[in-house]
Amino acid sequence: xxxxxxxxxxxxxxxxxxxxxxxxxxxxxxxxxxxxxxxxxxxxxxxxxxxxxxxxxxxxxxxxxxxxxxxxxxxxxxxxxxxxxxxxxxxxxxxxxxxxxxxxxxxxxxxxxxxxxxxxxxxxxxxxxxxxxxxxxxxxxxxxxxxxxxxxxxxxxxxxxxxxxxxxxxxxxxxxxxxxxxxxxxxxxxxxxxxxxxxxxxxxxxxxxxxxxxxxxxxxxxxxxxxxxxxxxxxxxxxxxxxxxxxxxxxxx
Amino acid sequence: xxxxxxxxxxxxxxxxxxxxxxxxxxxxxxxxxxxxxxxxxxxxxxxxxxxxxxxxxxxxxxxxxxxxxxxxxxxxxxxxxxxxxxxxxxxxxxxxxxxxxxxxxxxxxxxxxxxxxxxxxxxxxxxxxxxxxxxxxxxxxxxxxxxxxxxxxxxxxxxxxxxxxxxxxxxxxxxxxxxxxxxxxxxxxxxxxxxxxxxxxxxxxxxxxxxxxxxxxxxxxxxxxxxxxxxxxxxxxxxxxxxxxxxxxxxxxxxxxxxxxxxxxxxxxxxxxxxxxxxxxxxxxxxxxxxxxxxxxxxxxxxxxxxx
Numbered sequence: 001x002x003x004x005x006x007x008x009x010x011x012x013x014x015x016x017x018x019x020x021x022x023x024x025x026x027x028x029x030x031x032x033x034x035x036x037x038x039x040x041x042x043x044x045x046x047x048x049x050x051x052x053x054x055x056x057x058x059x060x061x062x063x064x065x066x067x068x069x070x071x072x073x074x075x076x077x078x079x080x081x082x083x084x085x086x087x088x089x090x091x092x093x094x095x096x097x098x099x100x101x102x103x104x105x106x107x108x109x110x111x112x113x114x115x116x117x118x119x120x121x122x123x124x125x126x127x128x129x130x131x132x133x134x135x136x137x138x139x140x141x142x143x144x145x146x147x148x149x150x151x152x153x154x155x156x157x158x159x160x161x162x163x164x165x166x167x168x169x170x171x172x173x174x175x176x177x178x179x180x181x182x183x184x185x186x187x188x189x190x191x192x193x194x195x196x197x198x199x200x201x202x203x204x205x206x207x208x209x210x211x212x213x214x215x216x217x218x219x220x221x222x223x224x225x226x227x228x229x230x231x232x233x234x235x236x237x238x239x240x241x242x243x244x245x246x247x248x249x250x251x252x253x
Numbered sequence: 254x255x256x257x258x259x260x261x262x263x264x265x266x267x268x269x270x271x272x273x274x275x276x277x278x279x280x281x282x283x284x285x286x287x288x289x290x291x292x293x294x295x296x297x298x299x300x301x302x303x304x305x306x307x308x309x310x311x312x313x314x315x316x317x318x319x320x321x322x323x324x325x326x327x328x329x330x331x332x333x334x335x336x337x338x339x340x341x342x343x344x345x346x347x348x349x350x351x352x353x354x355x356x357x358x359x360x361x362x363x364x365x366x367x368x369x370x371x372x373x374x375x376x377x378x379x380x381x382x383x384x385x386x387x388x389x390x391x392x393x394x395x396x397x398x399x400x401x402x403x404x405x406x407x408x409x410x411x412x413x414x415x416x417x418x419x420x421x422x423x424x425x426x427x428x429x430x431x432x433x434x435x436x437x438x439x440x441x442x443x444x445x446x447x448x449x450x451x452x453x454x455x456x457x458x459x460x461x462x463x464x465x466x467x468x469x470x471x472x473x474x475x476x477x478x479x480x481x482x483x484x485x486x487x488x489x490x491x492x493x494x495x496x497x498x499x500x501x502x503x504x505x506x507x508x509x510x511x512x513x514x515x516x517x518x519x520x521x522x523x524x525x526x527x528x529x530x531x532x533x534x535x536x537x538x539x540x541x542x543x544x545x546x547x548x549x550x551x552x553x554x555x556x557x558x559x560x561x
Contacts, residue, residue, distance in 0.1 A: 002327070008357025087341025091400070094305045094335050095358035096327040252309050 005097045009105025013079050017113050024113065025120060028067050032121045035063050036128050039185060050187050053216050056129040061212040062184030064121050068114045068143065069150050069179055069204065073171045076110035076154030081167055084158070093252060099245030103155065110151035111144070118143055132216060138223075139214035145230045146207050152237030159250050178204040188220040203229055255319065256280035257332075257408060257439050258304065263313035265299050265463075273299040274463045277313070283407075286430065286440045288454035288471075290447065296463040297443035298338065301410050304441075305335045317408065331359060334401030338412040340393045344386035348377055348396055351385060352403045359404035371402050375429060391422040398429065409433060411442040415449060427453055451475065459556060467556065475546065476518060480555075482545045483514040483525060488538035498531045500524070 017024045040056035047055040083089040092102060125131060133139065161167040182204030188196050199205055200221070210226025213219035219226070244251065258281035265274040274296045281287055289297045302308040304315055306326060314321060320328040342351060352368050372378040375395040380388060385396060394414070401409060411430070415423040423446075430440055430453060444450055450457050451471060458468040467474075490509035502515040502524075516523050532539055 002360040004360040004362065005358045008354055012354055082343075086343055087337070087339055088343060090305075090307055090335065090337050090341065091355060091358060093307050094330060094333070096330040096360060097358065248309050252307060 002095075002097050002101050005095060006101050006104045006108070009092075009102065010109045013075075013106060013109030014112070017075075017109075017116075025117065028071060028117050029120055029124055032063055032067060033124060035059070036125070040128060050190070051216075051218055053218075054129065057131050058187075058212075058216075059185050060122070060125045060129065060131055061215050062179075062182075062208050063125075064118045064143075065146065065182075065204070065208045065211050066179045066184050067121055068118050068147050069175050069207075070171055071117050072110055072114040072147050072150035073154035073157065073175055075113050076107055076151040077158035077161065077167055077171075078154075079106045079110055080155050080158035081161055089251070099242060102245070103152070103241055107148065107151045107155050110154060111147040114147040114151065115143055118147070133214075134217040135214040139211065142207070142211045142214055142226070142230065145234060146211070149230060149233035149237050152234070152241060156237065156240050156244070159244055175204075178202055179208075181205075183208050183220060203233065206230070254283065257283040257318055258441075259314075259316040260304070261314050263300070263303065263315060264311050265296075265303060265308060266311045272463050274303070274310075277460075277463075277465045279458065279465055279468060281408075281439060281441060283439055284434065284437055285455040286434055286442070286453055287456050287458060287468075288450035289441065289443045289458045289460055290445065290450045291443075291460035292445060295460045297460055298412055299463075300460065301335070301412050301441070301443060305333055305410060306330055307335075331404070332407045334404070334406035334409045336394075336397045336401045336409065336411045336414060338416060340390070340397065342385045342393060342396060342400075344384070346385055347382050348372065348385065348388070348399070349381040351396065352399050355400040356403035361404045367405065368399075368403060371399050374432065375399050391418065391425065394418070394422075394426070395429070402433075406438070408439045408441065411440065413443055413445070415444070415446060423449070461557060480551065481516055481518055481523075483516065483528070484543045484545075485512045485514070485528075485532070485539055486510060486541040486543075487512065488540045491537070495531075495535045495537075497535060498528065500528075503528065 036056065036059075039059055044055040044059075049055060050058045083092060122131075157170050158167065161169075181199065182202045183199065188199045188205060188209070191199060206221055206226040206229035209220040210223055210230070213223050213226070243249070258279075260277055260279040260281075263274055263277040264272070266272045277296075277300065289300065291297050299308060303310045304317070304322065306322060306329075309323075315329075316322070317329040318332045320326075320332075322329045346354070349365075349368065349372070352372065353363065353365075356363070356368065369378060369381070372381055375398060377392065377395055377399060380392060385393065388396065398409075398411075414426050414430070418426070427449070430442070434440055442449075442453065454471050456468055457471050457474055459466045487510050491505060491512075492509060494503065494505040494512065498512070504513050505511075506513055514524070514528055516525065529539070
């Protein structure tokens with residue numbers, strides 16, 4: 001293993017995060033606070049509670065997941081798209097590194113950024129609402145696994161994207177709708193039966209549900225299923241990245 | 254001694270069906286400067302890209318320091334440094350930062366003493382903390398070389414190192430390359446500046462349409478394929494060239510004061526003695542004689558013609 005190379009890419013990526021603290025940290029936190037103000041305070045006062053949890057608290061896990069998915073995809077896709085765009089990709093491809101090492105560097109940094117942002121949002125939320133934490137270890141596990149899986153997807157997207165438009169496309173057109181329809185702001189059981197059935201096809205529902213369970217001890221779908229869903233995402237992501245490096249698709253043409 | 258790079262029957266056909274390289278076989282000796290010469294699109298960059306691991310070959314094998322570039326890619330790539338054709342750098346990064354990054358990718362432990370030495374050798378040391386966007390074009394190119402040398406490679410690939418740079422900068426790059434060779438680094442450079450290959454290289458390989466047409470010692474190539482031109486300056490102008498002097502390749506120039514003679518260095522008899530004797534026989538006074546070696550450009554064009 002070329003650990004030195006992993007560390008080099010990892011710290012290079014993290015350096016960008018700390019170099020622009022406002023973009024990296026403040027903007028997701030500010031937008032989350034806005035969600036609290038609108039959904040938690042303004043609308044939330046009209047909704048007593050969801051399954052015994054105050055609405056303001058209920059939306060916190062969903063909000064964190066929303067941000068983690070978006071940030072993971074954005075950070076990881078940007079991380080690998082940049083060298084492609086600037087032309088420094090040649091260095092990565094010519095270096096004595098395996099695909100696992102490249103992925104560990106880029107995806108590891110992107111996932112860690114998301115986890116840091118998630119923790120900051122969680123701490124911010126504590127100022128607004130009383131938040132129980134039923135299963136802290138599971139919460140962290142869901143968080144890390146989700147951040148890693150979606151950073152992998154972001155990485156794939158960064159390799160796939162040929163321009164900035166394509167880079168923006170999937171987070172905007174696919175991830176945001178999936179998260180909003182994935183029960184970030186409501187429980188799937190609040191939907192009419194037909195739509196509740198449709199929602200079960202949304203992979204993000206399983207992530208939000210599992211994550212929410214680790215806070216409140218209740219879930220839309222069994223926790224085991226949420227875990228299986230995360231595992232499937234992870235496996236798909238790893239498989240796709242492996243195939244790309246094997247075939248050199250969009251990299252070694 | 255075993256060649257540092259052994260290329261055997263190397264081919265690359267792109268998905269579009271374009272054959273960029275076909276059956277290239279070549280040994281590169283340790284410590285030499287090899288110039289790969291050819292027109293645009295001849296396959297030079299594809300060749301370098303395969304050797305450096307940027308492009309997957311469709312056929313053939315390459316060994317670097319005895320290591321197969323696919324099977325033992327780690328060992329092979331550790332020996333290689335690549336300076337790309339385009340100036341591709343992260344503009345917000347500092348000089349020392351980007352050089353450290355390159356070294357790290359090769360799995361080498363941080364060694365600022367080595368990196369400072371590299372920067373000094375490339376006259377970049379006083380710019381070590383400058384952002385890359387603040388540097389001139391020539392400095393950026395030197396940064397690319399510094400990055401390629403950061404892990405102490407034994408082989409350095411320079412893809413068109415002086416494309417689009419001015420004369421001063423070109424001379425500066427040549428000086429850098431020569432210094433590296435003195436340190437024992439094997440250098441492979443591509444160029445379509447024929448003067449550059451002639452000036453720099455120990456051997457010249459000529460690539461055209463994906464085929465390696467010839468690899469030869471530079472001097473020998475020039476000798477074998479070179480034409481020479483003799484220009485005789487006359488003391489008094491002539492209106493017509495006397496019949497005894499006329500012959501193939503002989504011409505009186507418009508001003509009447511110069512007679513030009515193109516001859517082949519490979520021919521048994523150059524014809525110079527006959528020409529000069531002719532001047533004496535006609536009683537024409539000769540003021541000066543100049544001979545010029547034909548440029549590699551002419552050699553190159555002639556080689557292509559001969560192959561056709």
